[in-house]
Structures are given as C-alpha cells and as structure tokens.
Amino acid sequence: MTARRAPVVTAQRLTKVFGAGENAVQALRGIDVSFESGAFTAIMGPSGSGKSTLMHCLAGLESATCGRVEVGGAEITGMGDRELTMLRRERVGFVFQSFNLLPMLTAEQNILLPLEIAGKKPDRAFFDELAGVTGLQKRLGHLPSELSGGQQQRVAIARAFVARPDVVFADEPTGNLDSVSGTGVLDFLRTSVRRFGQTVVMVTHDARAASYADRAVFLRDGALVDDMHEPATDAVLQTMVKLEV
Amino acid sequence: MWKTTLAGLRAHRLRLAMAALATLIGVAFTSGTLILGDTLQADAERTVTANTAEVDVAVLATSGLRPLSEEAVGDLAALAGVERAQGVVEGTATLLGQDGRPLRQQPVAASVTVRTATLEGSAPDADGEVALAGSTAEDAGVSVGDTVGVVDAQGSRRELTVTGIVDTRGEGTMALRGAAVFTLPTAQEVTGQTGYAGIYVTSAGPAPGALREDVAATLAEGDYEILTGRQWADAKAAGSGLDPALVSAGLALLALVALLVSGLVIYNTFSILVAQRKRELALLRCVGATRSQVFGSVLAESAALAAAAALLGLVVGIGAGYSAVPVLNAFGSDIPYSVVTVTPQTLAIGLVSGFAVTVGAAAVPAHAATRVPPVAALNSTQEREAGRLVSARGLFGLAAAVSGAGAAAAAVPVLGAGPPALTGVVVGGMLFFLGLVALGPLLVRPAVRVVGILPARLFGTPGRLAVANARRNPRRAATTAIALAVGVTLMSGVSVATESFEASVGQGVEQALPVDFMVTAPGTAEEAQIPPGVVDRLRAQEGIAETAAQREAVVEVEGQEAALASVVIGGPIAEPELITGAPLDALGSGQMAVTPDRAEEFGLDVGDTVRAVTDRGPVELEVASIVRGAPFPPFYLSEEGFTDLFGDRGYGAVLINTAPGLTAEEGRAAVEAGTEEFPAVTITGTDDARQQLEETLSNLVMIVGGLLALSVVVSLIGIANTMSLSVLERTRESALLRALGLTRRQLSRMLTVEALVLGAVGACSGVLVGSVFGLMAITAIRSDAVPVVPFGQLLLIVAGSGLAGMAAAIVPARKAGRASIVASLASE
Structure with a gap:
C-alpha cells in the first residue's frame, strides 16, 4: 500500500473567474497542486480565499475558467454534464458541512445510495467493516432525524467511502458539529483513511481539524501560499494568523 | 405590517401565482357552472312559455283509449268567453324513407293547431300536405317542397308534399321521436283516430283561471285533465326528461365539487408556502412582531391574493358561460347569447366562496406557523417533521368512514330499491369520502407502498427514491391525492352506474323482446294486418331461421285495453309452462289462456268469465288456463277460437330469429327483403332499442364526464403545485443526489415518478370508492340491476390520471434538473 504514491488529483494553472467585465471576481489565480493516493489533505484558508471554489473545481462541480484538472488520470476540464455525472458516480465521493442525508432513507440506505445509483452490488464485507468503523451498527435502521449530528456526519462519510472512489472531498465536515462530535468525526475520518487507503481532500478553516490531516495546503486570495506536511495545530494556527492579516 | 405584507407578496410572486391559479380556476369553474345552469333553465x-303561449286552457285526455269526443269540442267552442276550441288528433305516422321502407324512428303524428309553429316553410294547409320535425325530415331525406310517402291507418300508401319544418322544442315526445303534422282530416286518416288527444281553448277575454273553471263545469266526467296554459307549461317543463331545475341542481353540485377540489389545492399550496417561510416568519417574530401581527400578515397576503384571483376567475367563468353557447349550438340547441344568465347571486357565490376558501385555506397553516417558538424555527435546518397522525381527526375519520359505508350498504336491504335508498347511498358515500379525507394522512403511506411497487421496479433507483419521497410527507401527499380522487371518484361512479344501467335495461329489453326482430302491422285495423303471403315469404327468406306469426285484435276488457292473440307454438315461441287449468291444445272456442301477471292485474282465475268488447260487439270469454312463457301473448286464444271471434284476418306481429352468425344489419336486410311486398310494416330489432338507449346515455355521460374532468384538471394543478414546491424545498437534496452521480434525466425522472405515484394513489382510491358506491347506487335505483364494472374505462381513468399527474410535474422536474449543483448545495 505504501509503494510509490501516484497523484490522484492534479490541477495545473487552475483559474476561476466569476462574473464578467467590471463585476468579474477572480476566485482562483492559476493554482498548481496535486493530491497523492491514500493521503489525507486539508485545504485551509480564511473566508473568501477560494478554498471551496478550488474543491468544487477539483470535483467537477464547477467548471474551470482556464487551466486543467485531472482526476484519476482523466482530464475533467471540458467534460460535458453526462461525463461529469459519471465521474462523480465512479471516482468521487462527497462529504458536506450540513450532512445532506436523505431524510426518507435509513442510515444504511443512505450509505448504500451511491452504489444503488451506480447500479452496483454492495460489497457486503466492506460495508460491514465500514459500519464497524462508524460505530453505528445498531443504528443502521434509523432515519437521519433519529441520529445525532455526529452520527449523521459519520453516516455521510461512510456514504462517501462506500463506492471506494478515487478521491473523497469533504467540505467543512465539522462545521456544524460541537467539538466533541467534531473530534469523533475527525478521528473516524483519519482512521478510515489509514484503514482503507482512501484519498481524502478536506476543506476547512479549523486548525484543529487540519491537524488530523497528513498535509495542509494554504490558500489566500485564490493563490496557493503554503504547503505543510504533518501539520500540528499550533503551526497551522500561526500560518492562519499570518494569512488573516 | 402592510409594507412587509406587500414586500412578501412581491418576493413570493411565483409561488403565490400557483395558489392564485388554483383559486382562479376554482372560481371560474364554480361561476361557469352556475351560469350554465341558469342559462339552461x-x-x-x-x-x-313560447310554446304554450297560444293556449289559455288545455283539456288533455289522460287515456289513449278514450279520447275526447267531437261533441266536447263543440261544447267548448259554444262556451261563453271562448274564442276558439280546437281538437288535436295524435297518433303515430308510418313515414317512408327514400328506400320506400318505414323510418326506424316513427314520428308522432298530429293535426295542425294554434300551437303549431314552423322554423321553415309553413304549416300544412291542404289535405295533401305535411310539415315535419327537422329530425324526421332528415331521417326521410326530404326538405321543404319534396314529397314524402306515408302509410295510413288502412295500410294504403299516399304521397304528401312537405310544406315546412315544425318547431318541436319543449314538446317532449315530439322532440324525442320527431313529428309529422297534417291537416285534421289527414291526421285522422293517417292515425286512424277519430277522437281528440286534447282540446286547446283560447279565451275571448276571461282570465285563464276563470275560463278553466268554466271549461271544467261544461265537460262531463271523464279521463282528462284541464290546465291553464301556464300550468301546462310548468308540467311540460317538469316532465321533459331533462328537468332544468334538476339540471341546474346537478350543475350546482358539480360547482360544489369544483370548490372542494380547489379548496384542497389551495390549502395544500398555502401549507407548503407557509412551511417554507417559517424561518422568515420566525425572523419577523424575533425582531418584535407579535404572533397576531404575523398571523395577520399571512392572512392579509392571502386575502389580497384571493380577491385578485377570485375577480379574475369570475371574468374567466363568465367568459366560459358565453363560450358554452356555440358549443351547445353545435350539439343542436339554439340558445342565443341573450339568454346567457349571469345573476348577481352567481357573482356573489363565485367571489365569496373563492375568497373564503382561499383565506380559510391559508389561515390554518398560518395559525400553525405562529405556534412555533421563533428561535426553534430559526435554528431548524431540518424539514418539519409531520406531527402525530393518530388523533381526534383520525378517530373522526374512522367513525365517518365506517358509518358512511354502513349507511350505504344498509340502504337497499333496509329501504328497498328506490329514491330513499339512493339518497342513503349518496349520503353514505359523501360521509365515507369525508372519512377518507380525514384518514388520508394515515392511509397514504401504505397506499403509496402498494401503488409504488410497479414504478419502483420499472424506474430503477429514481423510481425507488420517488416512492420513498412520496411517502415522506403524508399530509401533503394525502391532500394532493385526495384532490384528484374527488373527481376520479365521481367519474368512475358515473361510469359504473351508467354501464350497469345500460346492462340492466339491455337485459330488460332482452326479456321483453327475446327475439332478434319483431315485424308489426302498421295499425290495429283489420285492413292494416300483415297478409299471410308476407308471413310465408318471411318463413322462406334466406337468413331467417325461425318465425312465429301472431294474430291479434285489440279489445276492451273491464274498461282496459287488451290484445287478444293467437299464435302457433314453435320456433321463437316455446311451449309455455302450464300453471293451472287445461292444457293449451284443449282450449276450445270461447276459452282463453292468461299469463300470471295479467291474471293478477285483472283478478282472474281459472273458470272465471270475462266480458270483452270487440269491434263486432261484446263477447264472453272463459279463462281456461293460466300459463307462463316468454315470449307469450298475455291473452291467448286458440286459432279456431280467434277465427270465431274475428274472422280470418291477417297477422298483427311476426317474431323472427335470424340465422346464427348474422350481424344485426344483415339480419335486418333479410327481414326487409322478406317484407318487400308489404313495406308498411315496422321492423323492430332488439339492438335498436339498446342502441338508442346507449346513444342517449353516452351523451349524458359525455357531458357529466366532461365537467368532472375539469375538476380533475384543477387537481392536476394541485399536483403541479405540490411538485414545484417540493422541488423548491428539496433543492439541496436534489443537488446532493446529482453530486452522488444521479444524471439530470434521472433526477427529473425521480420527480415525475413521484407525481405519477401520487396521481395513481388518488386515481386508484377514487376508482375503488367510485366503483363500489356506483354499484350500490345502481342497485338502489333498480331492483333488477345488473352490476357491471367497465374495467377498460376505469383502467383508462387510472392511466390517464397517473400520466396527467406525471405531465404536471414535467416543468418543475426539468427546472430541478437544470439547477446548478454548487448553488443549490449552498441554498437553505
């Protein structure tokens, strides 16, 4: 597993402009970045730094104005809606700040939804293992409204992992949680990354959350300004303070 | 608060437009139906009124057997205060078509009177002239100036010139069967009647009421009624089959249905609107608005909306009322635009009901919204959970449904078939439906599960998600489905009831005429009977399998008309069952056999003697036996006995069974070929009666069905509303599904399938309830009802409603598919 780590997601001179003419806002200014297989990376930056936009462009949710993005060796810039849909179905998983579970489906149904949509048979052993790591075996039959926030987010993470995508993008996964639940979720995320070798890219502005990652990249005004390996909370905080000024 | 209210109206323009559309259509439908009813009336x-205006007093014979005499006409003409007394002869005319055969629909024959009005040409003036009803002229293929063949009561054929087209509107049977109007002498010769069916009196001065008294005093006791022109007009209006009061009551009922359906749609739309705005309302509370201010603001908003929509709806409804005129005229009526009646009452009902229903429908969810603590509302990001479902409402629903079903089921066994039982079934049905409305939120989940089995399999993941979505908000789903179910219930109820009615009447016809064709003589006079040669020719005709010829003579038995008949047993006439008395072949001269129902009617038993008055004088006949057979003449004489009384005369009727495998048209052609030498006979086919009934009923069903279909359209708007609002509400969820790899097409399909499922739940429950209560209604109407469920039609209703529901969701579904994922994920 720890052979030569190939990049799973790469961006080259990635630029994103919102609007046109006088109202044009340059959200990303030619970013070059790549994310290695099996790594847990945090994208950090103050509000408005373009970290969410970067994630959206990397995941094919937003089209790049110029530059190039590759996911799992396939160039996604210039893909049509249909190809992008297939990309999301086959290669990308998502975790959102506000959980976004389907309220009418049980926890188990929510986890299995990506496979169901792709029309794939679930790998039962993998599902059981995943459910074991979430610690939710006893709550799988419950509806999201019957779960706590932390539990809901763990279900959402399991959902992102279940199809074994090339990469999972997590957008502020602890943003809606109290610190205890947040810690649980981050623990779970890191354990899962280690255990399943899953590549995870997490957008956050929380230094403590970033400290759970193998690497943190820092954005400011749409440009990559720092890249830190094995980030510790203090180091991240210092960098952030510098960026905020 | 007014500024906020107005700002709210502007901000939610699109969503409110949907609620407004529901109000608009509801008011348009209600007022349009009321206007149509008033106009028809x-x-x-x-x-x-126009029709009876010429007559001040009418004397009408109530028995066809004892018409009014020539003297009566003379007496009335001589009465003081009478300007004119005119007798009218009525009967049946055998008119010949272009092929020289009698018309299938024999028109009413009448003599020309003061009441004869022509639409074209003039009334007959000379004995060789005739004026026809429009439908009759069309049947005979003639127009004014042509000649038309008529077979008179003596059986001889004469040619008459058509002088005009008579107006038969409001004339009951004439409007229905057509008419031929002759001069008095010709009418007498054609019908063979010497007496008068009625005498029309015009006043020389006295008021009709006073004149009526004088007329009554002048005439001897007899079988007739004396009416003033006005009384007669009222009686005619009530008896004309389509009683206008009944029609407008029916239309008012439909208007009520429309109002109910739009009420449900409006209620649902506002519930969703208010639920979506809960955060906004909570924010108002947080910045200091009181509970009643918030409530008032929502109410004011709905009132403004209701007023505008109801006014617009009224305009549309009045427009619809006027545009019904050309439609009705295309169906053969001649209502002028000036008759379209828009009463202030209609305007008031339309406006007030539309306004009240809308504001009422908005008040319930608005009140509920103000009950939520503001902070809780602000914090909640979750969709509002449906509250407790088992409650007083559920218990009430159960009670209503059970008692409604019980009342309907018990109506016929307890009351017997008839109007009271029908009322029981209808009231029971309404109660049951009310229960269903109350129980809806409880029933809708299992119903969706059952109905959803097929779509979940057919449409893959989007299908399964759609079924799950349809179950997530039971209240909303129930209201949406029920709005559709109202119209579908009534449509399928009407469909089942008319289909069963047709089958029952068809069976009745079959029993009354258990042969394929019946050939009857043009009149009862001896000269008009069918000659034996014709019967022989029929017997030998290819395509005719069996014949039975019956001699008959009309006599008076104990003051009632009765036909004595003699028939050779065999062929279509099976050997009857002997109940008591002598076997038929032992019957001698002066003896007869009677069927049980006639024996009961006349109080006869074996051994009794009956006095019958024939045209040759009175005779005594002994009842020798009582027999039952179908078909079998009610008063049977042996061949010898008949000849003794009436001589060797022709046949009154020939019963015919055509060869198996022949269509009705081929059979008729064979019978026509066999009667070529004596074309004046009438040929009645079993199918004719059935066909005629089916045509009449299918017209009625079309009109009622069309109006009910409008209520279904209103409920479809409800489905479209629910779906668009659900789409708005689930923007983020839809985006998530797209992020997880659902294609645009699959997302749209998920939403359309959800609408399909809701539509199918409404349609299936409607069809179920409608069929059951339709069958109960028909058994309440006729004791001999033949229950028929027209599966094809019902399937069509379900499929149509499901697909229409799906179509209603197309626009919101496309919109959801096109939305940007990132933007939608960020939305609240």
Missing part, C-alpha cells in the same frame, strides 16, 4: 323557460 332560462332557455327551457323561454321555449316552454
């Missing part, structure tokens, strides 16, 4: 009033 005004038109009926107009024709009937």
